[in-house]
Amino acid sequence: MTSLAGPDTAGSPSTTRAVRTDPMLPREFVVTRTRQDTRDTYTLELKAADGAPLRFAAGQFTMLQAFGVGEAPISISGDPACPDLLEHTIRNVGSVTSALATAPPGTVLGVRGPFGTGWEVQDGKGGDVVFVAGGIGLAPLRPAILELVAQRAEYGRVVLLYGARTPEDILFGDDLHDWARKHGIVVEVTVDNGQHAWRGRVGLVTQLVSRAGFDPSNTLAMVCGPEVMMRFAATALADRGVRPERLRLSMERNMKCGVGLCGHCQLRELFLCVDGPVLSYDRLAPLMARTEL
Amino acid sequence: MQTIEQYLPQHPFFGGLDASTIELLAGCAVNVHFHPQDYLFHESGPADTFYVVRRGRVSLEVSSPAGPRVVDVAQEDDVVGWSWLVPPYRWMFDAKATSEVSAVAFDATCLRAKSEADPAVGYALLQRVAQVMLHRLQSARIRLMDVYGGNDD
Known part of the structure; x- marks a missing residue:
């Protein structure tokens, strides 16, 4: 990237x-x-x-x-x-x-x-696109979704899987509704903790990956959320057959200078403020499960 | 709607089972329907049925002084309930239809008897239920971490 x-x-x-x-x-x-x-x-x-x-x-x-x-x-x-x-x-x-x-x-x-680097959502043109967001991780994905819907016809099936802590923590409710209704995006929302008034899914967002309808062999996937959630989501997407180089994650560590000098955001050989935050899973997979990196 | 014998081989839970085993299991099953707010089962009740949801949503709930708390939601192609497999065969949660629900209901006594009579069938069932349990346990463990609400954000 x-x-x-x-x-x-x-x-x-x-x-x-x-x-x-x-x-x-x-x-x-x-x-x-x-x-x-x-x-x-x-x-x-x-x-x-x-x-x-x-x-x-x-x-x-x-x-x-x-x-x-x-x-x-x-x-x-x-x-x-x-x-x-x-x-x-x-x-x-x-x-x-x-x-x-x-x-x-x-x-x-x-x-x-x-x-830093971007999602480069246009790489998904001609195929399916899957967004997986957890918590406030929907915010960095929103610009990519807006970019996609501006050229919606260029993309195939588009799926947004979003997990939040509770129904009250769901971000951009109006956007979610519009993306589904006006732009034909399949929006699936799940919460960790559903109160009695909640009629949607309860459970982990990664559980939605296995049942989402997309062609993994021709899919660009973008994942953003807490690092633990991203790790499990990336595994679930890879298990479905999404190629690691077509699977992108946003790694947000402790950025300080923003220009790759201070080293606060270093992840082994990567400076996430310039090499990231968006990186493909083939580069990140060996680093994500290592403790203290 | 497909018959139970037609439906089961296409369901992921029953994937890999041969036709005679499917037929054997189908002999324990009936189609059932629930309306919204109907209960499939209640906490502490006898776990005498195993459900495969064909259509609709079922919420697994636990009652609390503040009202019911939803711990999980099952929908199309999910299976509901594993307490039928392990003594004391008692439900841990309430299961409530939150929409019109069509399901295949297996008689647990029948399934257990056929598993006892043919350990290969029992093992095949146990493997599949264990897989469901594993996924839900992993999911529950990650949810316990409260990743969205923690400092990891």
Whole structure:
């Protein structure tokens, strides 16, 4: 997999020069809308203070900075066809993500990137495509799904298998409905913990893989979620016959610099911020089951 | 709708069984139908039936002071129940139809008797039930890790 676009180079001359020469320098973005998706997850819509678009590939991430608090790697969850609007879906799990997730409209945040490799969903044209998402892992897959539905006729059967903790933790409910109803995507949702009002599936998302209808010999599969879940999902997909080089996972470790220098995100020979986050299973399989890597 | 003898050989659970074994097992089976909210069985009741869901959804539930909690959901082509195979032959959960459900119901006493009489049939059944149990145990173990809610995100 090749590394995709680096930091955006459009914009005013002074900003452009800084972004081009120093990927460590954040651009200023203004929060235009904050939406609470679930109990602990929020989606921010941001616009560049200088008005220049931030072009990105589905699957890439930015380093998002709450000034005075800290910086965190956050996958882009918006539409790659709309580079004027940057969307990030953030789970509030600590001080930095709390400051980011709850930033009210008008807040200025710092953005570095986009960084890393993308899903390259267009590789699935002419065949079937399977998305497997767990928890907030649906957010990094959303841009790939939006890219796919924009050219839906180019793809065969498309299946989205999504697992969440509880029905209340299901992300992008309106999108799920639209993708199924308007774009013919087979959407299967399962939860770990179903309350009595829930009428859908209960169980692990990997259980859905064995019964999903797709042609494994001609399928591009994309998996995103907690690493344990991805490992089991990848095994289930490989057992169905999906070729390891056609099976892609998003590995999100402790990215810091975003440009392959600091080594915080190193996974043996890989620097996940530049070699990843999206990598094919043939490269990841030998590394994923190793402890302390 | 296909007859039981036509349906069973196509079902993954019965895959690899020869025609005479399928016929033997089919002799213990009847087609059944449940309406939404009907119970297939109740917790602590005698585990005297083994179900293969042909159509619809069945939720496995456990009652709690806050109301029923769904622990698993079976749907088309899933099998429901393994307590019929192991003493004391008592159901651990409630099984409730959440839609119109068509199923093949096997008489557990009949299955156990045929397994005792022909250990090869018993072993074949045990292998298949063990496979279902293994998958559900693995799934339950991973769910126990609460991967979506933990710090692994």
